[in-house]
Amino acid sequence: MKMWRCTVCGLIVEAETPPDVCPRCGAPRERFAELTEDQVTVVRRSRATNQLHVDLLTRIQQIEAIADAGIEDNLDPGCLGVFRKAKEMASLVRQFGKAEIQVHVNKGKWG
Numbered sequence: 001m002k003m004w005r006c007t008v009c010g011l012i013v014e015a016e017t018p019p020d021v022c023p024r025c026g027a028p029r030e031r032f033a034e035l036t037e038d039q040v041t042v043v044r045r046s047r048a049t050n051q052l053h054v055d056l057l058t059r060i061q062q063i064e065a066i067a068d069a070g071i072e073d074n075l076d077p078g079c080l081g082v083f084r085k086a087k088e089m090a091s092l093v094r095q096f097g098k099a100e101i102q103v104h105v106n107k108g109k110w111g
């Protein structure tokens, strides 16, 4: 399948032909440029990695919820320590993930 980039807003559309108008910014068909094979490969790679980031963030949120439940449960200092540590580490990974995604967005890597 071919890919087309709107030269006005950067939206990438996967289709045999470009859309009549850009669904994001309304630019006409003539403003779409076909991506080269190399560019298509980069977009597909980026989308796959983006999905991994989304999966990771989903799991991190689950860990944070478990950690919160464990902290609330507060059985003894040992348990509390484990759940606090889990929350702290999950929060750190979440921040790293979000920062990395932001780097990609700034580079215009995501289609």
Ligand SMILES: [Zn+2]
Binding pocket: 006, 007, 008, 009, 010, 011, 022, 023, 024, 025, 026, 027
């Ligand atoms: Zn557009």
